[in-house]
Ligand SMILES: [Zn+2]
C-alpha cells in the first residue's frame with residue numbers, strides 16, 4: 461500500500477489574541493500511523509481530538525519559535541499525558557530555549573504529580589520519564605521513519621545579517637516525505653535562507669499578515685497603549701511578518717506548486733473576504749492558493 465503524507469491545519473489563527481473561529485497555531489503531519497505536530501498553540505490537544513487524532517499518538521512535536529501563540533499547549537500536552545500514564549517517549553524539537561521552557565514545565569508538573577489521585581504512596585508516571593528535548597540549530601536534520609525534517613533560521617526575530625549571533629532564533633521547517641514535500645514558514649519576514657530551503661517543494665504553508673487592519677484592531681482594543689509600544693508593534697509587523705504579496709513572492713521565488721496561508725491575524729479574514737487576500741497573493745504567485753481554515757487537509 462502506498463502511504464500518503466498529509467498536512468492538516470489544526471489551528472490557523474495568528475497572534476495571541478483569541479479568535480472566534482480559529483485556534484492558535486498547530487499543524488499535523490500524518491503518514492501511515494505517524495502523527496507529528498508542528499507548533500503547539502493553546503488548544504492544540506483539543507484540535508487534535510476534534511480532527512479525529514488521539515493526541516497520545518503524537519510522539520514528536522516541532523516548535524518553530526517561542527512566542528506564546530505557538531507553545532501555549534505544551535504544558536497541557538505534558539500534563540494530559542502524565543494524567544493518562546503515558547509511557548511512550550515524546551520528542552520535542554525546537555530552537556535554543558526549548559529545553560529551558562520544557563524544564564520549567566516539568567517542574568510545574570511536580571505539584572500535580574505529587575497529588576496524583578489523592579492517595580498516599582502512589583508511584584505514577586511523570587513526564588520526566590518520557591519527554592526528550594532536542595534543540596535544533598539552523599541546518600540540522602531530523603529523520604522520523606521515512607520523513608526528513610530540515611530547518612533554517614528565518615527573519616521573525618532579526619534580519620539575516622544578524623544570523624549566527626547570540627540571541628533568540630526562529631525556525632522554518634522543510635518536510636520531505638517519499639511522496640510529497642512541504643515547507644512550513646512559521647512566523648517570518650521576507651527571508652532568502654527560507655527561499656533557498658523551500659526550493660521546489662509541493663506545498664508552502666506560510667503566514668499571512670495584514671498590517672493596516674491588525675494595527676487598527678490593536679488601537680481599538682488597547683486605547684491606552686503607549687505610542688512607543690504602538691510604534692514597536694507596527695515595526696514588528698512590517699519587518700517580522702509576511703503580507704499577502706510577500707507570501708506570494710516567497711512562493712514564486714522558491715518555485716513551489718501550492719501556497720496555503722495560515723496564521724490569520726483577524727476574524728475579519730473569513731470566507732467572505734478570503735478572495736481579496738487570494739487575489740493579493742496571486743498578484744505575485746501563479747500557482748494554487750488557499751486561505752486555510754482549521755482542520756483543512758492538504
Ligand atoms: Zn505567531
Ligand SMILES: [Zn+2]
Nearest residue numbers: 525527616647
Ligand atoms: Zn511569532
